[in-house]
Amino acid sequence: MKSFKSTAWLLPQPVLIIGTYDKNGKLNAMNAAWGGQWDMHEIIISLGSHQTTDNLKDNDDLTVTFATAETMISSDYVGIVSGRNTPDKMEKTGWTTEKASTVNAPVFKEFPMTLECRVKQKIDGTEAGYYLVAEIVNILCDEKYLAEDGKPDVEKMKLITYDPVHHTYIQLGKTVGKAFSDGKQLK
DSSP states (O other), rough: OOOOOSOOOOSSOOOOOEEEEOOOEEEEEEOOEEEEEETEEEEEEEEESHHHHHHHOOOOEEEEEEEEEHHHHHHHHHHOOTTOOOOTTTHTOOEEEEESSSSEEEEEETEEEEEEEEEEEEEEEEEEEEEEEEEEEEEEOOOBBOOTTBBHHHHHHHHEETTTTTTTEEEOOOOOOOOTTTTOOOO
8 A cells, every 4th residue: 555644635525505694694605624523513624714704703604505416516616716806706606596484694595405504513723724523513515406205315416526636526427325233234
């Protein structure tokens, strides 16, 4: 086996789009790759210093959605352009928005599923950023992305993952097994 130095290569990494409003109601979005499930009803995201972190000083509400093959270009764009320096950042994405149903944050309608969240805790806050723990208050899913059982269908969403090794995006593939079930074959 080849050995590599320690680096951020946890795979796969979700491509999270975080939506917030500033104190004047202007919306912003950012791309965050370092996040995941924290607890049954909470997520954690590592955030540097961004317009999003500025917005979260005044408003504890946010939305989190997952980038798809169809939204990849605009999702990458909101990760490389700062809302602090580019006033028309959101207009360039072409995204349509509406206010979330249970939190004071935007929903980007081009994305299949959105987590409506509220900040629960900011850990190790410095000028460089912090770890954000957010409670999932509600989940919205466009009905065209539901499976026959009425729950979200990940395959239909065409979600992408960030490959930190090669700095690329990869579309997630097909279902290959049943969790908490297939392993029973070895009992």
